[in-house]
Amino acid sequence: AQSVTQLDSHVSVSEGTPVLLRCNYSSSYSPSLFWYVQHPNKGLQLLLKYTSAATLVKGINGFEAEFKKSETSFHLTKPSAHMSDAAEYFCVVSAQSNDYKLSFGAGTTVTVRA
Amino acid sequence: DGGITQSPKYLFRKEGQNVTLSCEQNLNHDAMYWYRQDPGQGLRLIYYSQIVNDFQKGDIAEGYSVSREKKESFPLTVTSAQKNPTAFYLCASSISGGASDTQYFGPGTRLTVL
Numbered sequence: 001a002q003s004v005t006q007l008d009s010h011v012s013v014s015e016g017t018p019v020l021l022r023c024n025y026s027s028s029y030s031p032s033l034f035w036y037v038q039h040p041n042k043g044l045q046l047l048l049k050y051t052s053a054a055t056l057v058k059g060i061n062g063f064e065a066e067f068k069k070s071e072t073s074f075h076l077t078k079p080s081a082h083m084s085d086a087a088e089y090f091c092v093v094s095a096q097s098n099d100y101k102l103s104f105g106a107g108t109t110v111t112v113r114a
Numbered sequence: 115d116g117g118i119t120q121s122p123k124y125l126f127r128k129e130g131q132n133v134t135l136s137c138e139q140n141l142n143h144d145a146m147y148w149y150r151q152d153p154g155q156g157l158r159l160i161y162y163s164q165i166v167n168d169f170q171k172g173d174i175a176e177g178y179s180v181s182r183e184k185k186e187s188f189p190l191t192v193t194s195a196q197k198n199p200t201a202f203y204l205c206a207s208s209i210s211g212g213a214s215d216t217q218y219f220g221p222g223t224r225l226t227v228l
Contacts, residue, residue: 004156009154032213032214034216036219041202041222041224042221042222043118043120043204043219043220043221043222044157044204044206044219045219046216046218049214049216051214090156090157094213094214095213101159101172102157102159102217103156104156104157104158105156106154106155106156107154107155107156
């Protein structure tokens with residue numbers, strides 16, 4: 001079985017300040033982990049993914065995430081928020097034992113204040 | 115321009131009607147998926163298909179049906195048996211359906227029951 005918990009349902013930051021979105025996962029097998037972003041009424045866009053290579057993963061638009069097996073975490077960060085980062089973010093886990101299934105977190109809504 | 119298209123963008127259904135949502139991809143991907151998204155929740159898997167002429171139920175298949183007659187097309191029918199169909203529907207595809215494959219998402223269809 002696998003599951004994902006996004007620890008914050010809503011995060012509000014000022015433009016130019018760091019962003020931290022927290023994600024914990026559980027998986028019986030070596031997981032693949034993803035972060036997706038969704039702007040209002042749009043589909044999901046992949047930000048980055050971890051598949052057992054480097055534990056620090058760099059993605060698009062200045063985002064990065066660190067896989068910490070001991071803490072079962074995969075937190076997403078960005079050093080300096082931009083107004084265009086306002087969106088909903090989903091942490092997603094996929095386990096090698098189960099070919100098709102992605103488990104999605106409930107999402108974190110990011111608001112960026114000018 | 116490769117990608118996934120979904121139509122229509124908005125769809126309204128009367129009680130007792132069946133409606134069909136279209137999903138087409140030109141990425142030459144073998145696997146395709148349908149998800150349902152409700153406010154404040156992550157995505158839930160309705161159906162998936164890893165190869166033409168074969169598909170499997172996901173977590174919430176009741177009241178839905180699919181077909182996969184062509185590699186590039188995976189239409190979803192919302193039947194009258196689905197008691198609460200108002201939601202945002204997202205189609206996705208991946209190269210082969212493997213656990214570490216990235217799923218690419220379409221722009222979504224918003225279905226409203228009148």
